[in-house]
Amino acid sequence: MSExxxxxxxxxxxxxxxxxxxHAVRLFTDHGYDAVTVADxxxxxxxxxxxxxxxxPTKEDLVLIDQPAQLIAERVAASSAAQPLVRRVGSALIDAATNWTGGNGDEQAANERFLLDCLRLMVSTPALRARHLDSQYALQQAIVDAxxxxxxxxxxxxxxxxxTSACIAAMHTxxxxxxxxxxxxxLPDLIARALTASFGDDAVATRRKD
Amino acid sequence: MSExxxxxxxxxxxxxxxxxxxHAVRLFTDHGYDAVTVADxxxxxxxxxxxxxxxxPTKEDLVLIDQPAQLIAERVAASSAAQPLVRRVGSALIDAATNWTGGNGDEQAANERFLLDCLRLMVSTPALRARHLDSQYALQQAIVDAxxxxxxxxxxxxxxxxxTSACIAAMHTxxxxxxxxxxxxxLPDLIARALTASFGDDAVATRRKD
DNA sequence: CACCCAAGTGTTAGTTACTAACATGATGGT
DNA sequence: ACCATCATGTTAGTAACTAACACTTGGGTG
Structure with missing residues (x-):
């Protein structure tokens, strides 16, 4: 907080x-993404x-949210290589989601509401959904490198x-x-449940069975 | 062969x-997707x-291939509900890939070469990759229904x-x-290996342990 | 065989996302 | 006080589509 x-x-x-x-997200939400022009x-x-x-750069970027890929990649790189792959990636995803949606200030709540508006559009609008899936593909590359x-x-x-791709798909669900x-x-709980449903209990339960 | x-x-x-x-796939391959106009x-x-x-309907559709979603969904629906989820879906994906790329006629070889050209474009061109990922999202919905x-x-x-989303992601890899x-x-072997890497041996090995 | 409907195609005009180039006004350091 | 830089506006242009209308031709029907 010093800079x-x-x-x-x-x-x-x-x-x-x-x-x-x-303004873009509000207009898109009210009238539909396709019905609103950039000029509007x-x-x-x-x-x-x-x-x-x-x-x-594009109309789609008005809605797309940068996922903290950097943060996730760092956590993956810091995890122990002795663990199974899906646990290394899964833990990093849950961890990042905790830090992402956590917090309880007034500003944080507004941020989360805005984030939900954006994600709603991303899920329902084909063009945005496609771009969003492709951005997760980029996240995948970053994780694999890490x-x-x-x-x-x-x-x-x-x-x-x-x-990695399987873990990210579960997170997307x-x-x-x-x-x-x-x-x-x-959100972290939902991700944990999705990972468990896909990979079984041992992929997530980090508390026991060190 | 009668109709x-x-x-x-x-x-x-x-x-x-x-x-x-x-002509579209040839031009796109030679000069790049973005450098070729629909008029060209x-x-x-x-x-x-x-x-x-x-x-x-769109320039992208010139390259996108319809995956046999109907076929995959039928196989999923026909699989035993006693098996774990990932095995039900995974087996169907491997099965469908076998019937898709199999065959050894002259026409079949040409088809496969064309398919590879399309997929190459889909993987390397951002716009096509995004649309392709979204089409797999549609496949996911069909499988979940099944x-x-x-x-x-x-x-x-x-x-x-x-x-399901995790299985499809593995297949995409x-x-x-x-x-x-x-x-x-x-291709079926690659899918099996991807599934094994994600979900472990028991998710794929259908030959033993009925 | 003649007829007519419908399907496939071409032409033109328009909308919209996006880019390039240049002009302008304000900011910030010297 | 001065000047370079940055954010913005304006204009002109490209390319992906869409809508509307006209034309040709295959194919069924009398």
Whole structure:
């Protein structure tokens, strides 16, 4: 909390970015993603269409959320290589989700509501769903790199790819359910249940059986 | 092989469709998906741009392949409900892949080469990869329906969703590897290996332990 | 065989996402 | 006080689609 010295320019920039995105999600939610043009969003936010594109490369990016891929990858890399693959990845995913949705401030609650709005759109709109799935594909690559099985041979790398993709798919199912429940169920719990349903009890139960 | 009585119109129609798609995949492979316009494809195929859109709703559909979702769903529905979820789904996927890539005629070999070209584009082009992942999402819904766990309660349905999505993700990893190997390794074997890496030996070994 | 309907195709005009290039006004350091 | 830089606006252009209308041709019907 010490590098709090953003320029006026930077503050303005991130503020318009936030404004544009907020108006976009609201309009998309109210009238449907396809029925709202980028020009509409720009007008609602009081900027030009070009400014929207300067902040968000595509219309889809107005809704897509950056998952903390960096954070997840770090946790995976830090995990013990002695554990089975699915547990290494699964634990990292649960861990990251805890830090992601946790917190109980006022701002945090608003953030979570916004996040749920975005995810609702992502699940229901084909174009957004497709892009979101592809971004999880990128997350998969980051995790596989962090696992460090590339050098062990092509077969080990293949197994790492397979196990990681399966874990992420289970997490995606949990995410979908989380949205359907409007965020009432705790996300980490949902992920743990999804992993258990896919890989069995021993893939998740980190508390016993060290 | 007995309902061979297609109209001349229908034959012409499917022939132009095939022609357009073949030229499209060739051009995309040679110059890159983004560098080729729909007008280019139309010109190469000797038709108007409008005709291309009449056969393929979007440019992406020129490359996307219909996976035999119907076939897979039927096999899942026919499998014994006593088996664990991942084995029910996994066996169906392996089974379907066997019937899909099998065969050894001349036409079959050409089909497989075309299929590999399409998949290569799907893996390397972001827009196509995203759409492909979304189509597998649709496959997931079909499989979950076929599993028949919807009526058993919301928790069972959630477990079915999770396990199915994980299986499909593993299959997708196998598909990607298959493309990288240019189809040299047998696809069913790759799927089996991916499933084993994710879920352990007992998820696949159908030969012993009935 | 003549007739007519419908299907496949072409043409044109329009919308929308997105890009490139240049102009302008404000910010921030010197 | 001065100037470079950055955020933004404006304009013009490309390409993926869509809608509407006209034309040709295969195919069934009298």
């Amino acid at each position: 709090r010295q953003p320029n006026l320019r930077e503050r303005r920039r991130s503020e318009t970015r936030r404004l544009v995105q907020a 969003v720009a007008e609602a936010a009081g900027v030009s269409a070009m400014t929207v594109y300067r902040h968000f 696992l460090g099985y590339d050098a062990t041979g092509p077969d080990a790398a293949f197994r790492a790819q397979a196990a 949990a995410l979908t359910r989380w949205v359907e429940d409007d965020g009432h169920t705790k | 061979r009585q297609p109209n001349l119109r229908e034959r012409r129609r499917s022939e132009t469709r095939r022609l357009v798609q073949a 494809v139309a010109e190469a195929a000797g038709v108007s741009a409008m005709t291309v859109y009449r056969h393929f 599993l028949g766990y919807d009526a058993t309660g919301p928790d069972a349905a959630f477990r079915a969703q999770a396990a 196998a598909l990607t590897r298959w493309v990288e190997d240019d189809g040299h390794t047998k």
